[in-house]
Amino acid sequence: MRAALFSSLLAIAALAPLPLQRAVAADAAAPAVVVPGPGPQEMMQQVSQNLLKDLDADREMYRKDPKQVRVLVDKHLLPYFDVDYSARLVLGKYWRTATAAQRQRFVDAFYQSLMRNYGNAMAEFTADRLKILPFKGDPAATTATIRTEVKRDNGPSVPVNYSLHATPAGWRAWDVTIEGISYVKNYRTDFGAEIEQQGIDAVIQRLEAQNAAGAPDPALNPAAKPARGG
Numbered sequence: 001m002r003a004a005l006f007s008s009l010l011a012i013a014a015l016a017p018l019p020l021q022r023a024v025a026a027d028a029a030a031p032a033v034v035v036p037g038p039g040p041q042e043m044m045q046q047v048s049q050n051l052l053k054d055l056d057a058d059r060e061m062y063r064k065d066p067k068q069v070r071v072l073v074d075k076h077l078l079p080y081f082d083v084d085y086s087a088r089l090v091l092g093k094y095w096r097t098a099t100a101a102q103r104q105r106f107v108d109a110f111y112q113s114l115m116r117n118y119g120n121a122m123a124e125f126t127a128d129r130l131k132i133l134p135f136k137g138d139p140a141a142t143t144a145t146i147r148t149e150v151k152r153d154n155g156p157s158v159p160v161n162y163s164l165h166a167t168p169a170g171w172r173a174w175d176v177t178i179e180g181i182s183y184v185k186n187y188r189t190d191f192g193a194e195i196e197q198q199g200i201d202a203v204i205q206r207l208e209a210q211n212a213a214g215a216p217d218p219a220l221n222p223a224a225k226p227a228r229g230g
Contacts, residue, residue: 037170040144043080051076052127062123069119082165082172083111089174090187094195102200109207117216131157142166 038046054072055062062069087107088095095103133147144164149157163175175184194203 035142035166035170036168040146040164040171043171047076047080048127055123055125059123063120066120069123070115073115073119073122080170080172082167082174083107085165085167085172086174086184087111089184090191091195091200092188092192094192094200098200102204105204105208106200109204109211112211113207116211116214130160144171 037043051072054076062072084107087110088103090110091098091103091106098106129151131149131151133149142165146162146164148160148162150160151157158179160179161177162173163177164171164173175182177183191203194206
């Protein structure tokens, strides 16, 4: 179930054509920042229209062919997801001591891992599974939190909050919090302990090997046990 919920991060724009408000996050004393391109609401509406159009055109094909889901994500969602920023926060203090090559390998392996574990579930998402919870915020803020509820296959809805920030290229998503658990913080805890024991190269090599194998991590299989980091 968590894999299906976490895939809403990848479908952040696909399921958010409703009115959104920016969260209160700006320093009142700071000058207003001009962010290029559309705001969070407009950006998500534009991406959602294109993504849902492709999904609805042949949803069965996307269910059967994971590679096509990856193509869809790369085309519509990756440009609006700040993978580098997210990966940097996940590594935490280890980002500062990592070489440029290690950083790039981790960013690539981390993104591939997210796709491997959660990407396929995106094909099951439709607009009626997500409810946007509107709220007022500071229009000059440089961060935005989008509060939502995601409908389970069976049972009550689950709170899912998205974190976005303003960048020189426009608004970008970088974190999702599901039932109060931030995937960035959770992964940082898991990877931090592993890096402390084995080193960053070992973590990167593990991710690369698992990505090459292609199967989701057993720990992330809802039938096995609760997922880590999502």
